[in-house]
Amino acid sequence: MSLGSPPRFSPKPEWLKVRAPGGDRYHELKRTLRELDLHTVCEEARCPNVGECWREGTATVMLLGDVCTRGCRFCAVTTGDPRGAVDPREPEHVARAIAKLELVYVVMTMVNRDDLLDGGAEHVARTVRRLRELRSDILIETLVGDFAGKGDAVDVACDGNPDVFAHNVETVKRLQRTVRDVRSSYERSLEVLGRAKKHAQTFAAEPGRRPMLTKSSIMVGLGETDDEVVEAMRDLRAAGVDIVTIGQYLRPSPKHHAVVRFVEPATFADYEVEAEKLGFLYAASGPLVRSSYKAAEVFLRSLLDDRGADVSVSLDERLARAREEARRAAFDPADGGPKLVPTSSLVRSR
Numbered sequence: 001m002s003l004g005s006p007p008r009f010s011p012k013p014e015w016l017k018v019r020a021p022g023g024d025r026y027h028e029l030k031r032t033l034r035e036l037d038l039h040t041v042c043e044e045a046r047c048p049n050v051g052e053c054w055r056e057g058t059a060t061v062m063l064l065g066d067v068c069t070r071g072c073r074f075c076a077v078t079t080g081d082p083r084g085a086v087d088p089r090e091p092e093h094v095a096r097a098i099a100k101l102e103l104v105y106v107v108m109t110m111v112n113r114d115d116l117l118d119g120g121a122e123h124v125a126r127t128v129r130r131l132r133e134l135r136s137d138i139l140i141e142t143l144v145g146d147f148a149g150k151g152d153a154v155d156v157a158c159d160g161n162p163d164v165f166a167h168n169v170e171t172v173k174r175l176q177r178t179v180r181d182v183r184s185s186y187e188r189s190l191e192v193l194g195r196a197k198k199h200a201q202t203f204a205a206e207p208g209r210r211p212m213l214t215k216s217s218i219m220v221g222l223g224e225t226d227d228e229v230v231e232a233m234r235d236l237r238a239a240g241v242d243i244v245t246i247g248q249y250l251r252p253s254p255k256h257h258a259v260v261r262f263v264e265p266a267t268f269a270d271y272e273v274e275a276e277k278l279g280f281l282y283a284a285s286g287p288l289v290r291s292s293y294k295a296a297e298v299f300l301r302s303l304l305d306d307r308g309a310d311v312s313v314s315l316d317e318r319l320a321r322a323r324e325e326a327r328r329a330a331f332d333p334a335d336g337g338p339k340l341v342p343t344s345s346l347v348r349s350r
Contacts, residue, residue, distance in 0.1 A: 013262050015287050016248065060107035060143070061094060063127060064120045068111035070181035074170070074219065076252035077111055084115050086123060095130035098138070099329035104318040106131070107166075109143035114183065118156060119147035125160030132161070134329055137321050139163045141215070149188045151195055158199040158212065164243070165196040166215040169236060172228035179222055179257055189216070190239045197240030213242040213281065217290075219249040223260040226267065230274050242281045246271050247289035263287065 064086065071079040098106055108127060113120040121144070128140055141164035147153035158165060169189045171179045176186045193214055200212040216236050220229060229246065236244055246268065251259050268285045275283030 012250075013264075013287075015265050016250075016262070058105040058107070059101070059103055060109055061098065063090065063094065063108055063110045063124060064113055065111065069114040070112045070183055072170070072180045072184070073257040074179055074222070074249060074252075076256065082113065082115055086116065086120070091123060091127035091130050094127050095134055096329075098131055099134040100326055102319070102323045102326045103138060104315065104322050105139040105141065107141045107143055108162075110145060112145040112181075112183075114148055118153045119145060119150065121147055121153040121156040124157055128160035128162050135325050137318070137325050139318075141166055143168070146184060146188050146192050148183070149191065154192055154195045155199055158196050158203075161210055162212060163210060164213045164215050165193075165200070166217070167192050167196070168217040169193075169232060170217070171219055171222050172224040172232045173235070174228060175222055175224055186235075190235055193236065193241050194239040197242075214240060215243040215245070216241050217245045217247070220246060220263050220271075221249040221259050221261050222257060226270070229271060233271070233275055233278055233280075237278045237280060244275055244280050244283050244285075245289050246275075246283070246285040248287040 065082055066078060067080045067082045068075070068077045069079070069081060094108075108124060110120055110124060124142055124144060128142060131138065131140060140162045142157060142160065142162040143166040144157055146167065147157070167189060169186060170176075170184075173186045176184070193216060196212075197214045200214070203209055204211065218229060218232055233244055248263055249257075249259060251257065265287060268287060268289075272283050272285040275285065
């Protein structure tokens with residue numbers, strides 16, 4: 001398989017072309033997100049799966065602002081120094097806003113915040129706990145940074161008790177230095193995932209604790225070999241990772257890392273077979289797969305013992321319940337409890 005670079009302005013292969021998102025549910029959710037001042041990675045990263053995921057009740061929301069303290073070569077998020085700026089009202093606002101949405105599954109992600117002592121771990125955990133109080137039916141994934149390798153911060157994030165703890169290794173071991181910020185590392189990412197898994201196992205029997213799965217994602221097309229992708233999956237599995245997603249890297253701009261190859265769908269299918277052999281509970285592998293691709297389906301499939309079960313039935317049932325719970329949450333509490341913080345008063349970098 002050739003790893004030669006495609007022409008700089010070569011058209012994308014047919015398998016990377018998708019229809020523009022649309023439909024009543026997509027436009028309704030987009031309108032509501034704007035009204036609630038929630039910014040989704042789905043839109044800002046121009047994810048090709050936004051329409052499909054939103055129809056299935058999945059969305060990814062960014063916490064802790066949109067300025068990252070690191071500068072990875074694959075990512076278009078603004079790099080800078082937020083100087084410790086954190087809005088303490090954001091967990092309450094985001095939790096109440098999400099509670100009003102007809103979502104089955106929400107991913108709470110974050111930029112790296114090396115300017116904060118705990119990397120933002122407590123902020124994320126507070127948001128998870130508050131949303132859980134308002135909407136116990138929503139499945140919650142936290143897609144977090146490495147917290148500068150601070151194990152205590154990993155524990156704090158886990159204590160928020162998300163259904164899925166996700167941290168992305170991003171690429172294979174050999175390419176870490178050319179793809180990720182120098183403050184990130186392959187070994188540290190594996191340590192974070194391993195610690196999260198051990199923490200979940202240690203406190204699994206604690207009253208009220210929900211089972212927590214671990215998850216990571218790999219981008220391909222950056223210059224890796226297929227054997228290196230399998231090696232990365234093997235390392236993730238050794239760290240106790242339950243779910244892996246693999247997708248094609250697409251260059252955000254000419255300033256970012258070049259696309260070295262467009263991986264064919266058949267190769268993605270081979271990755272998925274290898275993941276199953278390695279013992280992952282579930283693997284989503286395909287050209288358009290992203291870190292939180294069809295997250296609700298992935299989560300439900302990972303928990304179904306009967307491989308022949310109809311996942312769509314479970315999703316439909318969850319969507320119906322989500323609509324009912326969202327309508328309930330749309331009303332202000334009768335006891336005069338806290339309401340949504342006015343969006344005009346929130347700290348926003350925009």
